[in-house]
Amino acid sequence: MEDMNDIDDYRELQHLGLHRRRRIFLHRNNPCHDLNEQEFQSRYRLSKAAFEVLFEQIRHRLPSSRDRRGLRISPRLQLLVGLRYFATGNFQLTIADTASMSQKSVSTFVARVAAAIKEIAPLHIKFPQPEREAAVMQAFSLYANMPGCIGCIDGTLIPIRSPGGPDAEVYRCRKDYFAINVMGVCDASLKFTTLGFLLGDSGYACSSYLLTPFFNPGTQERNFNASHINTRNCIERAFGVWKRRFAVLGIPEK
Structure with a gap:
């Protein structure tokens, strides 16, 4: 009788196996x-x-x-x-x-x-080669009448989570959140490049390779400043395009 029960159990298991979802x-x-x-x-x-x-x-x-x-x-x-x-x-x-x-x-x-x-x-992110410099400068000149420029520089804040540790506050930015300050240089077509003869805002020191606006400008200096502002707008637009295209840049990451 036990043998018959074992056979019935075996047949039931076989039946379940046939209907098991693969x-x-x-x-x-x-x-x-x-x-x-x-x-x-x-x-x-x-x-x-x-x-x-x-x-x-x-x-x-x-x-x-x-x-x-x-x-x-x-x-x-x-x-x-x-x-x-x-x-x-x-x-x-x-x-x-x-x-x-x-x-x-x-x-x-x-x-x-x-x-x-x-x-x-x-x-891909590289400064224009010598044979391309004239074309880059011409593009800036046509954009806002700024001759001799081959790049605009600025920084943007990329939010991060607090890195923790004793140096965490080093990453707190002026807007009171943790961030990395990313410096960027672009050409007139908003393509990121590297460093060279540049335009920067008044947050940078004027030098032989980086031109900043005049303080207390006269008439001629005001014309220069107007062209400078319009030209340097390229880097701000480039950062805006970058962040809109890749939304992760606006989300704190560790």
Whole structure:
């Protein structure tokens, strides 16, 4: 009788096994294919062409990974996750849910992508070569009648969380929150460059390579100051475009 009960139990287990739901691993969507150009740019702040250029330059710095379910997370998807975070500043858990991965994976890929972009930044953020200087100066001259200028400089505050420790107050800015002061230089097309003959506001000291406005200007000096202000507006606009494009720059990060 016990043997018959064992057989019945075995058959019941077999029956349950036949109806057990099998786990199905679906392929992740590919935004590069699924989104049109406008939709892609609104979500990742780059055109598809620019994305492909960036991807080719950093793909070897983004090794393939696998999530907890064994699904492959390609270098391309890692870059998309990083750009999505930079563009929106959303909680990493929210991005994890939309990308079907864990928050830990998102955190890993954001750091990995940021480090990879930092490595190639000197290829793109650089002072104009001698053969380009005349064209850069001509662009500034046409913009606001400022001759001989090849860059405008200013700083902007990027909020961060308190770093803690005895030196935390060093990071508290004049607006009473913790921040890093980022210095930037741009040309007339709002492209970030490096240092050279520059225009800065009155917060900088005037020198042979950095021109600041006149204090108590006469007539000619007022003309110079007007041209100076209009020209130097480029760097303020560049910072504004930068922060609007990548919302994460306005969110405190540690």
